[in-house]
Amino acid sequence: MENIKQKIRSYVAVNDTDLEYSLQFYRKISLKKGAFLIRPEETVDHFYFLEKGCMCYYREDDTGMKVMEFFTAGEFFTDLYAYIEEIPSSSFLNATEECILYAISKQDAEKSFDHSHDLERFGRLSMQDGFMQLFRRNNQLKNLSNQERYVRLLQKRPDLFQRVPQYLIASYLGLTPVGLSKIRKRLSKQ
Amino acid sequence: MENIKQKIRSYVAVNDTDLEYSLQFYRKISLKKGAFLIRPEETVDHFYFLEKGCMCYYREDDTGMKVMEFFTAGEFFTDLYAYIEEIPSSSFLNATEECILYAISKQDAEKSFDHSHDLERFGRLSMQDGFMQLFRRNNQLKNLSNQERYVRLLQKRPDLFQRVPQYLIASYLGLTPVGLSKIRKRLSKQ
DNA sequence: AATATTTATTAAACCAGTTTAACAGGAATT
DNA sequence: AATTCCTGTTAAACTGGTTTAATAAATATT
Numbered sequence: 189m190e191n192i193k194q195k196i197r198s199y200v201a202v203n204d205t206d207l208e209y210s211l212q213f214y215r216k217i218s219l220k221k222g223a224f225l226i227r228p229e230e231t232v233d234h235f236y237f238l239e240k241g242c243m244c245y246y247r248e249d250d251t252g253m254k255v256m257e258f259f260t261a262g263e264f265f266t267d268l269y270a271y272i273e274e275i276p277s278s279s280f281l282n283a284t285e286e287c288i289l290y291a292i293s294k295q296d297a298e299k300s301f302d303h304s305h306d307l308e309r310f311g312r313l314s315m316q317d318g319f320m321q322l323f324r325r326n327n328q329l330k331n332l333s334n335q336e337r338y339v340r341l342l343q344k345r346p347d348l349f350q351r352v353p354q355y356l357i358a359s360y361l362g363l364t365p366v367g368l369s370k371i372r373k374r375l376s377k378q
Numbered sequence: 379m380e381n382i383k384q385k386i387r388s389y390v391a392v393n394d395t396d397l398e399y400s401l402q403f404y405r406k407i408s409l410k411k412g413a414f415l416i417r418p419e420e421t422v423d424h425f426y427f428l429e430k431g432c433m434c435y436y437r438e439d440d441t442g443m444k445v446m447e448f449f450t451a452g453e454f455f456t457d458l459y460a461y462i463e464e465i466p467s468s469s470f471l472n473a474t475e476e477c478i479l480y481a482i483s484k485q486d487a488e489k490s491f492d493h494s495h496d497l498e499r500f501g502r503l504s505m506q507d508g509f510m511q512l513f514r515r516n517n518q519l520k521n522l523s524n525q526e527r528y529v530r531l532l533q534k535r536p537d538l539f540q541r542v543p544q545y546l547i548a549s550y551l552g553l554t555p556v557g558l559s560k561i562r563k564r565l566s567k568q
Numbered sequence: 569a570a571t572a573t574t575t576a577t578t579a580a581a582c583c584a585g586t587t588t589a590a591c592a593g594g595a596a597t598t
Numbered sequence: 599a600a601t602t603c604c605t606g607t608t609a610a611a612c613t614g615g616t617t618t619a620a621t622a623a624a625t626a627t628t
Contacts, residue, residue: 247521254520269513272506301502305495312491312502316462319509323459326516330444330552331437334585353605362520367585369607524615543575557615559577 189214191262192237192290199313202306209303213296219283226281232270234291238263241287242351246359247279255360257325258284258348264314284352329362335371337361379404381452382427382480389503396494403486409473416471422460424481428453431477432541436549437469445550447515448474448538454504474542519552525561527551 189211196207214237219225225243226232238259245267246255256279259265270277271294292300301308328337338361342349348357358368379401386397404427409415415433416422428449435457436445446469449455460467461484482490491498518527528551532539538547548558 249521256517256520269510272510301499305498308495308498308502309491312498312505315502315505315509319505319512320459320462322509322512322516326512326519327446329516329519330446331439355605364586365606366587366608370585373607545575554616555576556578556617560615563577 189290191239195237195262195264196310199317200306200310202304202310206304206306210292210300210307213292213300214290217289217291219287219289221283221285223283223287224280225283225289226267226270226277226279228278228280229276232267232277233274233294235264235266235271235294235297236292237290238265239288239290241289242284242348243287243289244282244284244352244356245279246282246356253359255356258345258352258356258360260347268318284356334361334363334367335375338368338371339375379480381429385427385452385454386500389507390496390500392494392496392500396496399493400482400490400497403482403490404480405482407479407481409477409479411473411475413473413477414470415473415479416457416460416467416469418468418470419466422457422467423464423484425454425456425461425484425487426482427480428455429478429480431479432474432538433477433479434472434474434542434546435469436472436546443549445546448535448542448546448550450537458508474546524551524553524557525565528558528561529565 192211192214193207196202196210217225217236219241225236228248238261240261242261243259243265244255245257245259245265246253248254257265265281267277267279267281270279297311301311328340332340341357341361354368355365358365361368363371382401382404383397386392386400407415407426409431415426418438428451430451432451433449433455434445435447435449435455436443438444447455455471457467457469457471460469487501491501518530522530531547531551544558545555548555551558553561
């Protein structure tokens with residue numbers, strides 16, 4: 189739990205008693221490569237902290253799969269939309285490799301927020317952080333070409349290209365495997 | 379200020395004393411049509427509540443302008459990215475029509491959050507709301523065709539088409555005025 | 569009312585992606 | 599070692615948008 193502690197304390201100065209109060213609720217989960225944490229129609233009433241591994245957050249519709257995000261170690265995550273709205277998920281959360289994570293129920297998370305003003309603030313600030321992440325992504329989607337997005341991802345998260353198949357990355361970038369292949373070729377000869 | 383009160387109370391049950399504490403900080407601003415609330419390079423240290431009118435939130439780069447959002451009456455808003463990160467704005471906030479709004483400084487907003495656990499919670503929940511809004515938008519951008527997005531916008535915010543020029547809407551939908559015009563034509567003959 | 573300005577449409581040429589399908593290499597399974 | 603499955607590349611035809619430029623319609627200004 190050391191990493192969760194650190195993560196929370198990176199947002200807010202909270203005393204040990206309050207922190208331990210919250211930490212008591214987390215329970216450990218192990219996932220094998222390829223396992224699903226969440227599938228469409230399921231209820232999303234937990235928040236997760238990724239201790240180790242990589243999770244792929246995506247949806248599927250008639251036109252195929254769309255990767256929304258890759259979560260890697262040290263991040264809090266969940267299917268936030270379904271979690272907040274308390275509606276059945278319409279997404280997948282899939283372990284692209286062996287994962288260890290800690291889970292807290294929404295009920296217990298809110299208990300923590302009730303219990304301590306500092307923890308409530310942690311909730312606010314981490315939500316702010318999630319917003320910023322999404323905002324940046326949204327901006328890239330809107331302002332950059334596919335090729336630019338590919339190049340940036342390569343710079344910013346080179347690890348992903350080692351651990352995740354290229355067709356998932358293509359989807360994350362908003363194109364087909366064929367499209368990404370073309371971009372890579374185009375880049376390779378200049 | 380009645381509308382702000384109502385808006386805050388839609389998020390959280392807060393007593394009159396705490397609410398008034400926060401409300402004391404807001405000051406009224408009037409904007410003429412075409413006026414700028416925020417321009418690139420400016421500091422964004424206020425949060426706003428739109429009492430009346432419509433604000434267009436957009437950026438400009440070498441390839442032209444990109445509309446990110448239209449805010450209409452009853453919404454809290456600001457250039458959230460610059461506000462949170464405390465960096466100079468890289469966006470515009472422009473009044474597309476005559477506007478009345480209320481402004482609270484970041485300092486005073488945080489004072490409110492310090493002052494009351496309930497107000498802190500309001501901060502968390504409204505941030506959550508902003509996240510959801512962005513999430514939905516992001517999803518539409520990723521999962522729908524331009525035509526579908528146009529049709530949905532038409533259904534969901536028909537008022538926009540009355541009050542905002544079409545080339546801004548085109549930009550909001552992620553295409554050029556020419557592109558939108560083609561879509562409209564295509565739709566009109568079936 | 570006449571003029572200037574802004575906004576929307578249309579046409580033509582173009583382009584970065586798509587879809588479909590064939591193929592090749594690597595990893596996992598038998 | 600042979601087979602199957604999974605992943606990535608390539609080619610060909612296609613498509614929904616783009617850019618540029620001309621024109622038309624609506625709005626604001628004089």
